[in-house]
Amino acid sequence: MLNNKRKIRNKSVTFDAFATEYDFAATLQNQNDFFINNLSVSKGAALDIGCGSGILAFELAQYYDNVVAVDLSAKMLAIASQKRSASNIEYIQMDASQLELERKFDLIVSAATFHHLPNLPAALNAIKKMLNPHGKIVFLDNISEVETPATLGYILGAARDFMPDCSIYGFRSALRLLKFRLSPGWLKHLASDRYLSERKFRKIYSRCFPGCYFVKLGCFMGVIWEHL
Structure with a gap:
């Protein structure tokens, strides 16, 4: 199900121009194992923020009763709806920095999305409020000691x-x-990216999710936190 009636504001990053090729690359190189190995105990509802073409959302749908998957790119969501549709997945076009979901989830995941957000701490705090008691946060994002690599x-x-x-x-x-x-x-898209260093990454996420733990995977850092 594709719901594209949400109002999209501050559209600063879009994958529309290369959605098909990005889907091809992401399919080859997905890191879903990190998420699947860290699922929540309760398998009611899951939220995938920055779902792209639905690769992770589609896999989560095998474990959860309902999956909500949001992304800013209409073309990415069109690919997701065409290639990875399921009766228990709802695809929604929405800005990850301005989530408007009046519901709660047992699992909230995101892969390589949050470095695009203009106010990461505010977004993380808003996301935290959408997690059910005993729910789980599992995020993966890029890190770099150089904010924007050459x-x-x-x-x-x-x-x-x-x-x-x-x-x-x-x-x-x-x-x-x-x-x-x-x-x-x-390459133009990469030139617009702004990455956190490992130190800043740990500082921001630890402040929002006390007691979280980190997993370093090459140029990515994973964050896992349970709402006890």
Whole structure:
């Protein structure tokens, strides 16, 4: 189910221009295991913030009675609705920094989304209020000691990873992945990203979720917190 009647404000980041290729890349390289290995005890309702093309939401729907998945990009949600529809998933177009969901969840997840938010502490506090007692927060986001890495670094990284990707995904998929990583739209998007350092990341999330614990996964940091 796709609900796109919500008012979208401050639309500063959109994946519409490269939604199809992003879905291809995300399908190849998803990190769903981190989330599936940290599900909540109660399996009533789950919320996926920044769901993209619905890869994680679709998998969560195998465990939870209901899944609400929100994203800012209409084209991403169109792909999700077409490829990963299920009777217990509701896709909603909504700004993650201005969530308007008058309901609570047993699990709230998000992958590589929160570095886009202009006021992360405020957003986290709002999200925290939507968690049921004994519910669970599981977030994963990028970290970097350089707030916005140089574009050249991404280009060199894409070239470096091409041969290993050929071994993992096969030549055709690796070539398509390389083209996406070097596409002007994707590089322009990366140039607009603002990442937290590991120290700032831990500070902000620990302040909002006392007692949370962290899992470092390469250039990502995972956050897990239970509402006891």
